[in-house]
Amino acid sequence: MIITYLGKEFFKIQQGELVVAINPIGKDSKEKASRFGARIALSTMNHPDFNGFENVSHGDTVPFEISGPGDYEIQGIFLKGVGIETEYEKEKYINTIYSFSIENISICFLGALSSGKLPADVREQIDSPDIVFISVGGAGTMEASEAYKLAVSLDAKVIIPMEYDDKLLKAFLKEGGQEGVKSIEKLTIKAKELMDKEGEIIVLES
Numbered sequence: 339m340i341i342t343y344l345g346k347e348f349f350k351i352q353q354g355e356l357v358v359a360i361n362p363i364g365k366d367s368k369e370k371a372s373r374f375g376a377r378i379a380l381s382t383m384n385h386p387d388f389n390g391f392e393n394v395s396h397g398d399t400v401p402f403e404i405s406g407p408g409d410y411e412i413q414g415i416f417l418k419g420v421g422i423e424t425e426y427e428k429e430k431y432i433n434t435i436y437s438f439s440i441e442n443i444s445i446c447f448l449g450a451l452s453s454g455k456l457p458a459d460v461r462e463q464i465d466s467p468d469i470v471f472i473s474v475g476g477a478g479t480m481e482a483s484e485a486y487k488l489a490v491s492l493d494a495k496v497i498i499p500m501e502y503d504d505k506l507l508k509a510f511l512k513e514g515g516q517e518g519v520k521s522i523e524k525l526t527i528k529a530k531e532l533m534d535k536e537g538e539i540i541v542l543e544s
Contacts, residue, residue, distance in 0.1 A: 339353045339440060339441060339525075339527055340353075340526050341469075343500065343524075343544045344372045345372075345544040346361065346363055347388060347449065347450065348360070348362055348371075348372070349500075350372075351440065351445075353440050356377055356413065359379040360447055361381060361382055361388040362389075362390040362393045363387060363393065364386040364393070365393070366386040371390055372393065373396065375394065376395075376399065377401055377413060379403050380417075381404070381434075382433050382435070382450065383424075383450060385427075385450075404419065406419060406421065406432075407420055418463060419435070420434065420463045421433070422434075422451070422456070424452045425452040426450045426452070426477055427478055431450075433451060434449060437464055441528075442529040443529050443532065444467045445467055445470075448473070451480055452480055453484070454484040454487055456488070464492060468494070468529070468532045469494065471498045472485050472489050472500065473499075473500055473502075474501065474506050475509070476501035482513055483513050485499075485510060485513075486514050487513075489537070495532045495536060496539075498540055499539065499541060511539060514539050516539045519540070521541040521542065521543045522543065523543050524542065
């Protein structure tokens with residue numbers, strides 16, 4: 339599996355010919371958008387920073403679009419979306435938390451949460467993920483300390499921060515006692531390589 343970070347909360351996950359886009363940046367966003375073809379595209383929130391499905395269609399490759407809570411099966415991938423109220427840029431939204439597995443690697447994408455306190459019914463639907471993606475303070479998302487506590491409470495093997503600047507990232511790494519972590523261009527990982535990891539923070543360059 340190859341994971342690439344494209345800014346804000348925009349990620350590309352590739353496993354062979356399968357390409358999953360998460361929170362593609364839209365045409366009305368102030369952020370720079372990347373374009374590529376995806377088979378599956380997820381949007382956690384109806385906001386221009388996260389709903390740019392048009393940017394992950396390319397030629398004959400048009401993604402199956404998922405933009406809200408529910409249970410889905412696409413190309414042998416089972417996805418669960420759980421909705422939760424949140425605030426983003428001082429506005430209220432419904433944020434969808436997505437859980438799914440690819441090649442025996444379980445992933446939880448939390449989206450733009452403004453609080454690390456998840457309701458019991460939401461928490462019950464999130465299994466202990468191998469990899470969790472979590473916002474660490476940008477645009478009104480929860481602060482670094484709260485974000486780290488939530489990530490650790492989910493028993494994630496790998497924690498990937500997003501929606502950060504240098505100051506927020508530094509605070510997040512300090513919370514995890516991993517100040518020396520260096521960013522990498524992309525993460526290439528197999529399920530067997532996750533077995534011995536426990537709460538390891540991996541920073542991807544955007």
